Amino acid sequence: MKTCCYRHFIWLILILGCTTNDPAPENAEEIITIVTLNFDAPGGALPLVFEAVDPDGDGPQDLVIEDEIKLAPETQYVLTIDLLNSLNGDSISEEVAEEADEHMFFFSWTDGIFSSPSGSGNVNNGSSDVDYNDQDVNGLPLGLSTTWFTTNSGSGTFRILLKHQPGSKTGDSDATIGETDLDLTWNIAVE
Amino acid sequence: MFLRVSLLSLLFLCFKTQAQEIACKFTVEGKVFDIVSQEAVPFVTVQIEGTTKGIAANENGEFKIENICTDEFNLVFTHIGYKRAVHHHDVYHEPPIIYLAADEQLLESIVVEGKVEVGDFQSNTVSSISSEEFHALESESFGDVVGSLSGINTLTTGQNIVKPVIHGVHSNRVLIINNGVRHEFQNWGAEHAPEIDPSLVDNLEVIKGAATVRYGPDALGGVILINPPPLELSSHLHGEVRLTGKSNGKSGESTIKLSKGFNRLSLMGETSWLRQGDLKAPDYNLTNTGKKEISYAGGIRYHLTSMDFEAYYSHFNQELGILRGAVNGNNEDVQNAIENEPPPDTGPFSYTINNPRQTVVHDLFKLKGVWTGKNQSASFQYGFQNNDRQEFDVRRGTNNELPNIDLKLKTHSLDLDWNHPTLGKWSGVVGIQNQFQDNDNIPGTNTPLFIPNYAQYRLGVFMIESIEIEANTYEVGLRYDYQFSSISGRQPDNTLFRNELDFQNVTATIGLKRAISSSTSFRSNLGTAWRPPNVSELYSFGRHQASIEYGLWRYQLDESGTVTTNQVLSELERPVDSEAGYKWINTLTVSKSKTDFELTGYINYINNFIFTRPAGITSTVRGAFPFFLYEQGNAIFWGLDWTSRHSINSLISADLRASYLWSQQTNGNLFVGQPPANTSLSLKVKPNISVFDQSEFRLNFNYTFKQFQAPRVIAIADIAIAQENGINIFDRENSTFDILKEPNGYLLVDFVWNSSIGKMEWNVGVKNLFNTSYRSYTNRLRYFADEMGRNFSLSLSYRL
Numbered sequence: 003m004k005t006c007c008y009r010h011f012i013w014l015i016l017i018l019g020c021t022t023n024d025p026a027p028e029n030a031e032e033i034i035t036i037v038t039l040n041f042d043a044p045g046g047a048l049p050l051v052f053e054a055v056d057p058d059g060d061g062p063q064d065l066v067i068e069d070e071i072k073l074a075p076e077t078q079y080v081l082t083i084d085l086l087n088s089l090n091g092d093s094i095s096e097e098v099a100e101e102a103d104e105h106m107f108f109f110s111w112t113d114g115i116f117s118s119p120s121g122s123g124n125v126n127n128g129s130s131d132v133d134y135n136d137q138d139v140n141g142l143p144l145g146l147s148t149t150w151f152t153t154n155s156g157s158g159t160f161r162i163l164l165k166h167q168p169g170s171k172t173g174d175s176d177a178t179i180g181e182t183d184l185d186l187t188w189n190i191a192v193e
Numbered sequence: 194m195f196l197r198v199s200l201l202s203l204l205f206l207c208f209k210t211q212a213q214e215i216a217c218k219f220t221v222e223g224k225v226f227d228i229v230s231q232e233a234v235p236f237v238t239v240q241i242e243g244t245t246k247g248i249a250a251n252e253n254g255e256f257k258i259e260n261i262c263t264d265e266f267n268l269v270f271t272h273i274g275y276k277r278a279v280h281h282h283d284v285y286h287e288p289p290i291i292y293l294a295a296d297e298q299l300l301e302s303i304v305v306e307g308k309v310e311v312g313d314f315q316s317n318t319v320s321s322i323s324s325e326e327f328h329a330l331e332s333e334s335f336g337d338v339v340g341s342l343s344g345i346n347t348l349t350t351g352q353n354i355v356k357p358v359i360h361g362v363h364s365n366r367v368l369i370i371n372n373g374v375r376h377e378f379q380n381w382g383a384e385h386a387p388e389i390d391p392s393l394v395d396n397l398e399v400i401k402g403a404a405t406v407r408y409g410p411d412a413l414g415g416v417i418l419i420n421p422p423p424l425e426l427s428s429h430l431h432g433e434v435r436l437t438g439k440s441n442g443k444s445g446e447s448t449i450k451l452s453k454g455f456n457r458l459s460l461m462g463e464t465s466w467l468r469q470g471d472l473k474a475p476d477y478n479l480t481n482t483g484k485k486e487i488s489y490a491g492g493i494r495y496h497l498t499s500m501d502f503e504a505y506y507s508h509f510n511q512e513l514g515i516l517r518g519a520v521n522g523n524n525e526d527v528q529n530a531i532e533n534e535p536p537p538d539t540g541p542f543s544y545t546i547n548n549p550r551q552t553v554v555h556d557l558f559k560l561k562g563v564w565t566g567k568n569q570s571a572s573f574q575y576g577f578q579n580n581d582r583q584e585f586d587v588r589r590g591t592n593n594e595l596p597n598i599d600l601k602l603k604t605h606s607l608d609l610d611w612n613h614p615t616l617g618k619w620s621g622v623v624g625i626q627n628q629f630q631d632n633d634n635i636p637g638t639n640t641p642l643f644i645p646n647y648a649q650y651r652l653g654v655f656m657i658e659s660i661e662i663e664a665n666t667y668e669v670g671l672r673y674d675y676q677f678s679s680i681s682g683r684q685p686d687n688t689l690f691r692n693e694l695d696f697q698n699v700t701a702t703i704g705l706k707r708a709i710s711s712s713t714s715f716r717s718n719l720g721t722a723w724r725p726p727n728v729s730e731l732y733s734f735g736r737h738q739a740s741i742e743y744g745l746w747r748y749q750l751d752e753s754g755t756v757t758t759n760q761v762l763s764e765l766e767r768p769v770d771s772e773a774g775y776k777w778i779n780t781l782t783v784s785k786s787k788t789d790f791e792l793t794g795y796i797n798y799i800n801n802f803i804f805t806r807p808a809g810i811t812s813t814v815r816g817a818f819p820f821f822l823y824e825q826g827n828a829i830f831w832g833l834d835w836t837s838r839h840s841i842n843s844l845i846s847a848d849l850r851a852s853y854l855w856s857q858q859t860n861g862n863l864f865v866g867q868p869p870a871n872t873s874l875s876l877k878v879k880p881n882i883s884v885f886d887q888s889e890f891r892l893n894f895n896y897t898f899k900q901f902q903a904p905r906v907i908a909i910a911d912i913a914i915a916q917e918n919g920i921n922i923f924d925r926e927n928s929t930f931d932i933l934k935e936p937n938g939y940l941l942v943d944f945v946w947n948s949s950i951g952k953m954e955w956n957v958g959v960k961n962l963f964n965t966s967y968r969s970y971t972n973r974l975r976y977f978a979d980e981m982g983r984n985f986s987l988s989l990s991y992r993l
Contacts, residue, residue: 021648021679022631022632022633022646022647022648022679022680022681023633023646023681024646024681024689024691025633025634025636025642025645025646025681025682025683026634026636026637027683027687028636028637028638028639028640028641028642028683028687029639030639030640030641030685031592031639031640032588032589032592032639032640034814035814037814054814056812056813056814058685058758058759059685059813061685061758061759061811062741062743062748062756062757062758062809062811062820063757063811064811064812065812065813065814089685089686094589097589097590098589100590101589101590104589166522166587166589168587168593169538170537170538178529178533178537179537179538180522180526180537181520181521181522181526181587182521182522182523182525182526182815182816183522183589183814183815184814184815185523185525185814185815185816186814
């Protein structure tokens with residue numbers, strides 16, 4: 003900090019009264035800095051965890067997707083998604099669960115990686131061919147938890163899109179509706 | 194209107210009060226005009242109230258009464274066919290100019306004395322809105338009213354947020370003087386409109402030249418002067434009740450104005466209320482574009498011989514919605530919103546205002562004293578302003594109830610002016626202006642601070658002098674400004690940063706006004722102007738909808754061009770100079786009996802111009818965003834404005850207006866959203882229909898051209914592809930870009946019928962008569978939705 007006033011004695015008194023209050027700290031509650039994908043295998047295969055990290059939120063530092071998703075062949079997985087704001091330790095996925103009727107996850111993937119659901123996902127077409135394990139109060143899917151069967155081999159990409167659709171989430175609302183809270187694309191391989 | 198200003202200036206040169214201190218040796222002289230035609234009214238009877246002393250004006254409307262025994266008296270003006278006017282005069286004031294209104298007109302007769310504010314700048318180009326035109330515009334937003342003048346445009350965010358643009362510059366480069374006080378608000382934001390209700394305004398003038406010398410920093414583009422109704426003495430209780438309804442938005446507005454003048458005391462009070470629902474484009478609703486507004490104002494004046502005291506208070510409260518379909522979380526959302534028509538989340542009509550929305554409050558309190566002595570006057574003025582601004586975005590959970598911007602700005606000002614007695618042939622004004630400002634973020638937004646807290650002190654000392662030599666009036670002005678600010682903010686991780694800054698500057702102006710003939714005059718003014726960088730340009734940080742910006746002191750660039758933002762800089766690491774503008778403006782005015790015209794040409798060069806440029810793409814969990822860095826460069830603006838009025842016969846007249854602007858940075862960069870060329874033709878017919886006291890039909894054709902100076906287009910899809918392939922598309926070419934091509938030109942047709950019987954007046958109008966679908970290049974939401982469609986309006990007023 004530099005002192006400015008030595009040249010301006012006349013205004014010294016006025017300037018002494020001219021200091022501002024420090025603003026109160028604010029918790030940036032809506033930023034997601036760590037996205038964790040937990041692939042648990044009910045059949046007993048090894049559970050797998052993959053992370054994407056963006057330590058500065060809206061800063062210019064790029065998001066880093068730590069590693070490629072590698073899944074075992076012909077295995078059933080339950081995917082649960084954890085969203086964390088590491089700047090203040092808040093769980094964003096809890097907030098999303100509380101507002102399930104305003105949120106929905108959409109998924110898309112390279113055809114041939116999963117035997118079920120089949121196809122390439124519901125980002126580009128509205129028909130729900132994802133196996134959602136959770137629902138909102140209106141019986142519409144949410145997607146914090148989903149079920150997947152891998153094929154015997156394949157590779158490509160896996161995209162997760164979280165939409166905030168306050169007042170506009172219906173049985174017909176697709177991935178073009180609402181504001182994007184999350185949009186991540188992982189490389190994926192089944193081997 | 195131009196005519197009136199120039200006539201006034203001329204008159205001040207012609208008449209001087211002969212005040213003598215010997216009993217019964219006082220004299221008054223003046224001149225009488227018709228308020229509408231602005232022509233002299235001959236043979237008006239002028240009488241001193243309560244005496245038999247009086248005289249008839251000569252054939253040129255001039256009068257002079259000598260041997261008056263008191264230094265204060267009421268002058269009564271009467272003439273067949275005109276409304277009576279009473280004017281309280283003391284001999285220390287300037288000679289009165291009387292504007293009589295004809296019996297059948299709704300206008301009141303008015304008397305003007307003393308130099309009007311713009312008199313300080315005889316060489317500058319001033320445009321004003323006539324009281325007739327103003328009446329028809331009162332229910333528009335403040336920005337739209339100002340934007341009706343040639344050379345003035347609007348920068349809008351949807352239909353509810355309208356900012357005036359003077360010759361291509363706006364926000365912190367345009368100064369608003371509201372009732373003699375610098376209107377202080379969060380002017381740095383393009384989506385922050387001035388908190389002024391035009392229905393409470395009585396007159397509006399725009400100085401199109403750089404008028405920093407008189408009004409202080411920020412006036413690089415020009416100055417907008419607005420005033421409430423004057424506080425007149427010895428006037429009967431008069432006022433107006435007005436109701437307006439509009440079909441588009443199903444809006445209702447009511448305004449009440451009252452004033453009364455006694456011998457020494459004058460009072461004024463006014464209030465206005467407005468409610469508007471969702472507006473409608475020709476093909477769909479513009480969901481969440483409602484508006485609520487309440488404003489009121491009151492004034493009191495006490496008059497003593499050679500002294501006048503005035504107190505004034507005004508309050509403005511507004512809540513407005515922003516188009517729901519313009520909300521977006523990332524670039525792909527923007528792309529979806531652009532491609533979808535109707536825009537996303539379009540619903541049925543409603544008066545409900547949801548997020549995104551803004552609530553703003555502005556209070557002004559003013560105390561003024563004027564002393565008038567022999568050939569001189571002095572005034573002091575204290576002003577206090579409070580401005581609260583809350584902005585709400587669509588957010589998750591309980592945060593949706595919280596504003597993401599919540600600012601309180603308090604401003605105190607103290608101004609002292611002295612119009613000194615003429616020194617030889619020189620006359621002029623000197624003054625001191627002080628301002629103290631305090632800006633606080635109100636805690637509880639749960640979002641990183643967009644701008645820091647600051648306290649700021651400003652001092653300005655100025656002098657403007659003029660000299661008349663034959664037909665020429667020369668003007669010179671000089672000013673010194675000093676600004677100190679103390680700043681305190683927080684980084685996103687809540688680390689505190691503080692700074693103290695001082696700026697100082699000298700500005701100057703020179704000008705010439707030349708009466709070429711009785712009908713032709715020429716004005717030329719060269720003025721410098723400056724403004725220190727504002728806090729948002731220095732410190733803004735973060736994302737607002739789908740764009741991310743970093744202020745001048747919030748980023749570092751290393752040699753390889755990599756941007757980091759973990760450190761807050763100061764003037765030591767990156768010196769930031771004040772913006773300095775040089776504006777030269779020339780106007781030729783010709784006023785003949787059938788034709789008036791005015792041609793203005795200007796060039797404005799701004800040094801250290803602060804702007805944003807795209808610098809890269811950052812990926813976040815929401816997806817990829819382009820980010821913008823604040824930088825400084827130089828910019829040039831030049832253009833032409835044309836206004837003319839032609840009377841075809843006693844029934845029909847035509848007004849023509851046109852304006853053209855060319856603007857560019859000196860490095861070749863073009864600006865996004867600059868006003869395109871524009872021309873309008875207004876045909877007026879005033880038939881004599883016996884049922885009505887007066888009647889006027891007006892048909893307006895307004896054509897806005899396509900902006901041919903638009904920057905390059907980079908589609909959002911191209912940004913996404915570049916990011917996927919790891920290419921920085923702004924590496925080689927970092928000039929400004931737009932994400933969509935500029936819209937085509939469009940023609941709009943409006944119709945208004947204005948008429949009256951007795952004290953009732955009505956306006957029946959339709960805007961966008963043909964329900965044309967169009968998009969305005971200067972609307973920041975042009976990517977998402979069309980402008981408003983056809984709008985019928987009905988306005989009824991009753992004058993007391």
